[in-house]
Amino acid sequence: MENLSLQDDIPANEPRKQRKKKVLLMGKSGSGKSSMRSIIFSNYVAKDTRRLGATIDVDLSHVKFLGNLTLNLWDCGGQDAFMENYLSQQRQHVFSNVGVLIYVFDIESRDFDRDLLTYRSIIGALSQFSSTASVYILIHKMDLVVPTKREDIYNDRVDQVQAKSDAFEITPFATSIWDQSLYKAWAEIIHDLVPNLDQIEKHLGSLGKIISAEEILLFERSSFLVVSSWTSTIGGMNPTTDRFERLSNIVKTFKQSTSRYTGTPKSAEQFCHFELKMKNFSLFIVKFTTNTYLLVALPPGETRFNSALENVKIARKEFEDLDSPAKKGADRGATCTAANEA
Amino acid sequence: MSTTSSITPCRKPLSGTSFIGLENSIVNELVRVLFVSSTSTIRNTLVQPIHGTTFVAIVISDVSYISPAQLNIERVYEQNRLIAQKKDASGALESAPVPAAATQGKPRLLLMGQRRSGKSSISSVVFHKMPPNETLFLESTARVQKDSMHSFMDFQVWDFPGQVDFLDPTFDLDAIFGEIGALIWVIDAQDDYLEAINRLNSTILNLQPTYPNINIEVFIHKVDGLSDDYKLDIQRDIMQRIQDELSDHGVENAPINFHLTSIYNHSIFEAFSKVIQKLIPHLPTLEALLNDLCRSCRFEKAYLFDVLSKIYIATDSSPVDMPSYEICSDYIDVIVDVAEIYGWPRSDEYIESLEGEPWNKKLEDQVACLDAESAIVLTDMKRPIMLREVNKYLALVAIMREGSFEKMPLVTMNVETVADGLTKVFEITKQRNMVS
Ligand SMILES: Nc1nc2c(ncn2[C@@H]2O[C@H](COP(=O)(O)OP(=O)(O)OP(=O)(O)O)[C@@H](O)[C@H]2O)c(=O)[nH]1
Ligand SMILES: Nc1nc2c(ncn2[C@@H]2O[C@H](COP(=O)(O)OP(=O)(O)OP(=O)(O)O)[C@@H](O)[C@H]2O)c(=O)[nH]1
Ligand SMILES: [Mg+2]
Ligand SMILES: [Mg+2]
Numbered sequence: 001m002e003n004l005s006l007q008d009d010i011p012a013n014e015p016r017k018q019r020k021k022k023v024l025l026m027g028k029s030g031s032g033k034s035s036m037r038s039i040i041f042s043n044y045v046a047k048d049t050r051r052l053g054a055t056i057d058v059d060l061s062h063v064k065f066l067g068n069l070t071l072n073l074w075d076c077g078g079q080d081a082f083m084e085n086y087l088s089q090q091r092q093h094v095f096s097n098v099g100v101l102i103y104v105f106d107i108e109s110r111d112f113d114r115d116l117l118t119y120r121s122i123i124g125a126l127s128q129f130s131s132t133a134s135v136y137i138l139i140h141k142m143d144l145v146v147p148t149k150r151e152d153i154y155n156d157r158v159d160q161v162q163a164k165s166d167a168f169e170i171t172p173f174a175t176s177i178w179d180q181s182l183y184k185a186w187a188e189i190i191h192d193l194v195p196n197l198d199q200i201e202k203h204l205g206s207l208g209k210i211i212s213a214e215e216i217l218l219f220e221r222s223s224f225l226v227v228s229s230w231t232s233t234i235g236g237m238n239p240t241t242d243r244f245e246r247l248s249n250i251v252k253t254f255k256q257s258t259s260r261y262t263g264t265p266k267s268a269e270q271f272c273h274f275e276l277k278m279k280n281f282s283l284f285i286v287k288f289t290t291n292t293y294l295l296v297a298l299p300p301g302e303t304r305f306n307s308a309l310e311n312v313k314i315a316r317k318e319f320e321d322l323d324s325p326a327k328k329g330a331d332r333g334a335t336c337t338a339a340n341e342a
Numbered sequence: 343m344s345t346t347s348s349i350t351p352c353r354k355p356l357s358g359t360s361f362i363g364l365e366n367s368i369v370n371e372l373v374r375v376l377f378v379s380s381t382s383t384i385r386n387t388l389v390q391p392i393h394g395t396t397f398v399a400i401v402i403s404d405v406s407y408i409s410p411a412q413l414n415i416e417r418v419y420e421q422n423r424l425i426a427q428k429k430d431a432s433g434a435l436e437s438a439p440v441p442a443a444a445t446q447g448k449p450r451l452l453l454m455g456q457r458r459s460g461k462s463s464i465s466s467v468v469f470h471k472m473p474p475n476e477t478l479f480l481e482s483t484a485r486v487q488k489d490s491m492h493s494f495m496d497f498q499v500w501d502f503p504g505q506v507d508f509l510d511p512t513f514d515l516d517a518i519f520g521e522i523g524a525l526i527w528v529i530d531a532q533d534d535y536l537e538a539i540n541r542l543n544s545t546i547l548n549l550q551p552t553y554p555n556i557n558i559e560v561f562i563h564k565v566d567g568l569s570d571d572y573k574l575d576i577q578r579d580i581m582q583r584i585q586d587e588l589s590d591h592g593v594e595n596a597p598i599n600f601h602l603t604s605i606y607n608h609s610i611f612e613a614f615s616k617v618i619q620k621l622i623p624h625l626p627t628l629e630a631l632l633n634d635l636c637r638s639c640r641f642e643k644a645y646l647f648d649v650l651s652k653i654y655i656a657t658d659s660s661p662v663d664m665p666s667y668e669i670c671s672d673y674i675d676v677i678v679d680v681a682e683i684y685g686w687p688r689s690d691e692y693i694e695s696l697e698g699e700p701w702n703k704k705l706e707d708q709v710a711c712l713d714a715e716s717a718i719v720l721t722d723m724k725r726p727i728m729l730r731e732v733n734k735y736l737a738l739v740a741i742m743r744e745g746s747f748e749k750m751p752l753v754t755m756n757v758e759t760v761a762d763g764l765t766k767v768f769e770i771t772k773q774r775n776m777v778s
Pocket of ligand 2: 455456457458459460461462463464476477478479480481482483484502503504505563564565566603604605606
């Protein structure tokens with residue numbers, strides 16, 4: 001992750017502007033912004049975040065994502081002096097061209113009213129320069145609240161935040177770095193940013209039907225967030241409703257183990273094929289396109305499994321073009337047609 | 343995970359590959375010889391794979407030995423018999439109860455040590471899957487907590503209150519130490535341990551005359567956060583103090599083992615693995631089967647795991663290294679977690695539809711194996727790790743050599759044979775225990 005100064009950020013004439021969305025990550029100092037960012041995008045585990053220092057000014061990171069998307073993430077240090085600066089001198093620079101604002105509230109904060117005031121000013125600046133931005137509210141560090149009180153406190157906070165959000169339609173989440181709730185929130189945020197997603201979803205659906213899968217999930221390679229999914233009617237009866245974020249958590253945790261075992265960096269790919277055959281289902285996760293992994297859950301059966309695996313290999317080419325459209329050249333078109341005929 | 347059931351493999355080896363490896367009959371023979379013969383004659387089966395040909399070489403050597411565990415258990419039985427006899431001789435008609443049949447072959451692990459040394463934490467983390475940081479909220483134990491573990495082998499874990507003086511004459515020593523498998527003495531390495539050692543010494547000296555064969559396992563515990571040098575220093579110091587005291591009282595070579603442990607990493611599971619392995623009477627058979635498997639499938643390392651506790655109960659004879667144990671153990675977590683997410687019961691109609699056109703086959707005939715099978719290929723050096731459920735409690739996990747995933751169909755067949763063999767070993771032992 002680079003730590004660039006703000007001035008030399010976006011070149012004067014950025015050619016593909018709509019693809020370079022700005023994602024602002026804001027909230028009071030110590031609320032957990034950098035912690036989340038490090039877990040989702042830099043393969044930290046929760047306890048590593050204790051080592052993080054306060055962010056000075058803005059930490060900028062360019063995260064390459066599928067669909068040729070470069071996530072332009074601004075992790076804005078939350079100390080008062082910085083906040084004032086964003087709202088005054090740097091106002092236009094920070095708040096123009098924002099695709100998404102993620103605002104983090106620390107559940108433990110002793111002065112929620114004051115947090116709301118700051119939020120109010122941020123919303124003011126946002127409506128001035130990027131009135132079409134989406135706003136996500138994370139009520140964070142939920143692990144610090146007694147489980148029985150979580151829902152009430154969360155609802156109360158969300159109501160108060162909504163009241164201060166002007167015309168913005170907020171999407172709230174309860175999060176903690178100590179469980180999978182973090183993955184749920186970030187998967188939905190990312191989901192809204194990826195281009196071609198409806199097309200990808202359509203393709204997943206037809207692939208799923210061909211191989212009679214119960215469920216197909218598309219994971220982004222490094223964050224292992226579920227960016228797209230398709231579920232059959234039967235698959236939809238799965239009683240584990242938080243399974244997407246649980247799977248992200250399971251795989252990311254195991255990647256920590258493999259990184260320790262192989263001595264390769266955590267950011268490295270770690271594995272390319274995983275399969276599990278049980279009495280009542282089978283499943284595989286394979287390296288799919290440049291930026292993705294694919295999970296397929298199927299009914300049991302050796303033949304079904306093998307043919308699904310073959311079909312996924314064939315479909316790979318087609319998805320590769322949706323993943324990185326820019327790479328599409330003259331020869332690519334031919335490959336694409338061949339794949340369609342197959 | 344599923345229970346054991348008969349397996350109808352319908353997996354065919356890929357065309358052009360030949361099948362190398364153990365044959366069912368050999369394993370059966372091995373198992374039969376080992377467990378029917380009363381002389382504990384071990385027959386060593388060597389299976390040598392040769393590329394491209396089907397070649398099974400068997401070297402049977404007559405090596406006669408008894409495993410330390412068998413020896414140990416036999417000694418304990420002998421000890422019990424003698425004690426019972428003594429009591430009989432003293433004339434009391436209402437003599438000591440002969441160990442009940444139900445507790446026969448159910449070794450007992452006793453957790454003892456000072457207060458707050460971590461006994462309950464250990465038992466909760468290893469046998470009840472408690473996350474380590476939640477042990478902070480455990481309360482001090484007031485009464486002996488007896489846990490019965492029904493796993494690949496039935497055993498009991500007794501968690502003692504720290505301050506109880508069970509050498510007090512009002513305690514029925516025999517009720518505590520009679521059926522013992524091991525006495526685990528927990529010492530808090532982050533605290534002053536002199537008092538703990540004094541109590542351990544007097545316990546050993548008190549037990550020696552009556553129970554000379556008790557395995558004493560000293561867990562030098564809470565070593566997380568201590569440097570490697572410091573850990574070894576402490577271990578040396580503790581060993582020295584115990585040895586000095588015992589030899590002052592004329593006790594030499596008491597069976598005492600030392601382990602450096604912490605609930606915050608895999609070390610506690612490793613230590614338990616070693617303790618439990620001493621209680622498994624057929625360990626050499628298991629090891630022989632795993633050695634064969636490693637040779638025939640070219641595995642780097644193979645572990646037989648108790649899935650619930652993630653203790654490994656056997657491994658091949660190549661040296662155990664923590665990293666390979668850890669990755670295999672973490673891999674079991676992945677399988678258990680994923681199975682929990684997708685293993686929900688499907689409706690009968692749905693299953694019927696899966697068995698209809700175009701398959702026209704029962705689902706159990708569509709799968710190659712009714713037990714869980716899994717593999718993962720690491721990007722680094724293309725090293726696969728494979729897992730195979732053996733029965734309700736056990737799973738085989740092995741690290742394969744780089745680039746060997748292509749040979750998976752072959753490997754799977756060999757593994758299947760060995761898994762069958764392992765299942766039989768455990769069935770036979772269970773029967774034997776019930777008979778005795
Ligand atoms: N209990 C708990 N602690 C958290 C959680 N998320 C973050 N933390 C802790 O909060 C502390 C501060 O986190 P940071 O991520 O550095 O906070 P920040 O919002 O980036 O702060 P600034 O950079 O100053 O704006 C760290 O010690 C984290 O370990 C959470 O979900 N639960
Ligand atoms: N750092 C560290 N702390 C541990 C470890 N194991 C246990 N503890 C802590 O030690 C404390 C005491 O643990 P217990 O398991 O209740 O101790 P006990 O031996 O059962 O105590 P009594 O029941 O009173 O005899 C708890 O706060 C545990 O969190 C360890 O491996 N490392
Ligand atoms: Mg920060
Ligand atoms: Mg206790």
